[in-house]
Amino acid sequence: MSSNSTSLKDLFLNGIIKENTIFKLALSLCPSIAVTNNLKNGVFMGLAVLFVQTMVNITISLMRKVIQPKVRLPIFMLVISGWVTITQMMMAAFVPDVYAKVGLYIALIVAFASILARAEMFASKNSIMPSMADGLGMGVGFLFALTAISFFRELVGKGTLTVPTGLATQHVFTFVNTKPLLIMVLPAGGFLAVGILMAAFNWLDTKYMKKASHGTH
16 A cells, blocks of 8 residues: 555554454464463553564665665564564563563564565555554554454453553453353464454444445445
């Protein structure tokens, strides 16, 4: 998507709705299964991806005029790995309990196709503000998806919600009248939750688009 005819708001919303990494593009699904059996872990994983996505887009945009086309992919990967390393160090220092559980998947952000794709398709061809808006939108879309999946899986699978109230604090809400469906906190439940929420997201998006198209006639 070119920034020439697209506002910053549209670029931001595009990453959340039209090109949502998980619910629309079905990319980077590994963390959506592996770390979303707990709301707190899902939120912090989503925040990590949001930070890396935005900073990579900004960095690549700033470097776009000096990057040689023949070596652009190795440079993109080097930039991504640099920001992932910074993210790992920050999480290990400030949220060690979360990092102990999701640290492996933080390292895998280096290989996320969604981040490399936005660097290649957008940030390397656009100025800093559109690139930042694109990165923020894609990152917030990923955060939204992981938060929704984590919320659904923990609530249905455990009957609780672990809500982060700070970097090192949390509050666990327990719903005593529920009967947890334990399969939802297992890997199989992760696939099931992603499928259900992906279908719901696309159904709502299609329904909204139909209403919007009728409204323009």
